[in-house]
Amino acid sequence: MEQVNKILQDLTHRTKNMPVLKDISAKTGLETGQIAAGAGVLLLLCMLFGLGAALITDAIAILYPAYMSFKAIESAETDDDKQWLTYWVVFALFKVIDDWSEILFSWLPFYYPIKLAFLVFLFAPQTRGALKIYETAIRPILQKHMKDIDEGIDRAVDIGAKVAAVAKEEAIKQGTNMVIKNMTQTQQQSTN
Template sequence: MDQIQPYLQQFDNYLGKFRTLNRIEKATGVPKTYFTLAVYALTSISVFFNIFAGLTTNLLAIIYPTYRAFEASYKEDTAALKVWATYFWAIGIVNIVELGITTILAWFPFYYVVKVVFVFWLFLPQYFGAKLIHDAVLPQLTPFFKRAEAEQAQTKLE
């Protein structure tokens, strides 16, 4: 245990930057390092062993991105809001497709692991796959939206 202690201390120092974890530690008396490791372990077990994996992946896909989208809205950062809208659009498409092929997905044992990796790829700042999707898809959809907008304006005039 003494060999692990320096790593736990380093991890605790890193986690000290997060106010929410400090509040949880203060309220429960459980060190933030142990709390974080327990959440990570439970999440991993849930996803890898398919125990409430659908719920777990959807929570991972919604909680942090929703916070970041609200933050972008509060700061009136329209560029970030566009990317977060694309993120939620992509997650919505994945969830709709998932509903349609649930029976088929039951035959893929690590589907939820792949989904978690995809979700992280979409929203983690290192990759920000949602921005890549936004930059690739939006130019393709722009003519459609402009045409629909023109038709709508024409309908209002009539």
């Protein structure tokens, strides 16, 4: 119980200046830490019972890192820039894999709490999980295949430019034909 009180005191100290929590605290008489802890427990219960679990998980995995990325951009230090850029690289790859595998695994008990724990591991400054995964798994693979990836991107851009040029020419051709057809019909109607 003593540890719980210590955690609540620390949470109260960290949240005491948050306007929304201050307003709720003034109306309820509860400390901001208690309100934050209650909200956290409520979110966890929702996730355990599958009520908005995907939304809660995605919101936490995107909103907090987005705000911290904003703060990193605005700060003079560069270490935090690397941490958050790395998070977004790892998160993007995870999200692609997760979107495909979620269909298979989302029905498993505790899928969303486990997914959230993994995502928190990725962005938490204490664990720096994204940096660890990036350095040990993603970076070596990307470095090994960087030339091939760059060539593939260049080919895709070239193909896209050619397709766009053909589409533009076809649009101009179709537009011109439509204008000529409308002008011809208008002239025929005015002569009749």
